[in-house]
Amino acid sequence: MQPAAGTPPVIHAPAGACARRPAVALFGPGSAAALLTGVVAVLLSPAWPPAGWGIPVVVAGLSCLVGGWRRRRRAYLWMGWVLAGVGLAVVHAAGMLAAQLPPRLEGAEMQVTGRxxxxxxRADGRLMFDFRVDPEATQPGALRGALLRLAWHAREGTSPAAVAPGERWQLRVRVRAPRGVRNPGGFDAERHALAAGRVADGQVRSPADARRITTGSSIDAWRERMAARIEAGVPAPSSRFIRALALGDTRGVSDQDWYLLRANGLTHLIAISGFHVGLVAGFAALLCQGLWWLWPGLGRSIPRPLAAGLAAVAGAAVYAAVAGFALPTVRTVLMIAVVVLSRLARERSAQVDALSIAAIVVLLVDPLAVLGAGFWLSFAGVAWLMWCLPVATRRPVRAFLLAQGVVTVGLLPLSVALFGQASLAGPIANLVAVPWWSLVVVPLVLAGTALDGVWAGAGVWAWRLGAWCFDLTWPLFEHLGGSRLALAWLPDSSWVAVPMAVLGAFWMLLPRGLPGKPLAALLWLPLLWPAKDLPAHGELEMQVLDVGQGLAIVVRTAGHVLLYDAGPLGRSGHDAGERIVVPALHGLGIRRLDRIMLSHADADHAGGLAATRSAFDTDTLVAPHQSGIEGATACVAGDAWAWDGVWFEVLHPTPFFPYLGNESSCVLRISSPHGRVLLTGDIGTIIEQRLLRMSPQRLGAEVVVVPHHGSNGSSSPSFIEAVGARHAIVSTAHGNHFRHPRPEIVARWSQAGAAWHDTAVTGAVRVGLSREGVDVESRRRAQRRGWDAEARRRAASVPP
Structure with a gap:
């Protein structure tokens, strides 16, 4: 039977044929997520696989990836990306660890030449700068081509030489592998060094032998000269912020400034950020389009879209160079380049595809980028905005307000997880700062920099006008930073809290009308109000913090907190109270201190007091008589008190004992139904023998903090026998020049049956006295990291 006229013929597929599977995107969001999963699985694992695993895993991943793409099977494709991520992370991680300073060169002096x-x-009589060692064979083998962070300290009656960016120098340096302290709520300096590619830190030795080989001729040398021009041309105090916005130069931004910026959620704006790079790229593209509109004949040589895209990439690259190629700016340049290339290739990809390609490119180039907070915040922020906001709108003010709300809710879980804090004033401050700084201040600053780059002095007027505009808003942020809307510190939470909070944010940002949105707030509870695991009645928890060469101990009962010593204040201005003790207290969820007891007034024990007292309310401050600690009551033997079923008793100094520094240290014994702790400060053998004569029965303890950091003048055999400790804890700095703890002291305690814990090796040490008995746990063991330099040093059997 013939089909009716006008009816299209029916075409039958051949027998056995089947419909082809739809095409699979090789660089889509699923691919980016799979690659990220593989990288994170390696870099955030407690131990990294051997280097030999990397290449075979990458080859297997590529094979699986190609097969999945050809067969159009997403599962195979994504598995290939996961394996590729694992292999690349292993290769990069192994390369960085292999490049780090060998344990045998710890503390060694050597002569290097580099740039x-x-x-x-420049601060506190010393210089700090990054130094790239020359790759020539004449340099020490372990440091050829290595990136070092060097300190050049002033000597008595002298000052460091004038060192400028871009200069080549021959220096004699003492080097050490990058080291950092490990505490609750603390900054991981070793991870930061690894992500930056820094293989060693060092100090310049024999300054008289230092020799400048050539003068500076680099982009950093230009930045240094331009920073000096801004400082000279802008007399206002906000000159430091103008230098930061123009050049990414934050050297003049003080700790108090950074606190106010964090309190207002504005740290992403004050230095050159990805947002500013995108802004410059947009201005460059608009300028190019304007030129092509004025001279249409240019379009016959280069199409206007192509020219605008190339101008955007060029503008972004130049601005990133002005910022010294900081990692956030480099990531943004890559993202812009990916978008432009996709347009030039006439690929009509969605915004999410462009973001996915950018993430894949960043991870392929540098998998270690996931160790930095900027990677997560930049990509997550753009992803949230793409998902929640329309591509175009006729109501820009409403779109801007929505964007601020989306970023605030979407990035809050990451901010808490990465920094342990949240800015309640952030949404308000950003409503002012984002449009005003980005659309008024930054263009003026950039205009001044461009004009001054062409003709010295031509951009001063723009810098000054930008500073005046900046000063209009800064008082508002100072007010917000000092209000109750300032930083909210949050204690450390479990690993599952962040995914739950992200799910809660996703739920909250779903389209209006969906039911159950108030229930999403429940998913935030594990992150914003984590369980503090406080001791029960009669139990005790103690944290011996890793503060370097000093002492700071946090003692908690069921309802009270004691801080015994407050950490050191270094000669270079390093305040352990501000940088270690206060963040650790916040990380432990502590909001106030019931008592601070300073063993004595030396800077390594009492240096952090001012910063700690300014951050926390304190009922009582106790220190030895005549120690000079303002506002302190005397610490006298016989003083005792009880907190929540735990007994505290002072054993030394006795009444009318003169202040003799170390020998006047407050000795505190803490007793609970489950064990005892002895805190000894810096007493020596003389006071140890005095305590043995006066009250030997009161010295017994399961846990002791070793006297005077394990020096030769303490821990006498009779004292060790009387204490009878099962655990001996010492607080020292790695490689300290006092050589604490002394090997013979370590041997004495170990031979007496005490397990030895050194904060320089273990990080902070947690002691729990509970119904289960005495539990001692180190921070480095509880939270192992693949980049733990100390673990690798111990594995090599090299003493610290």
Missing amino acids: VVSLVD
């Missing part, structure tokens, strides 16, 4: 590759930080 200054950063701006020079």
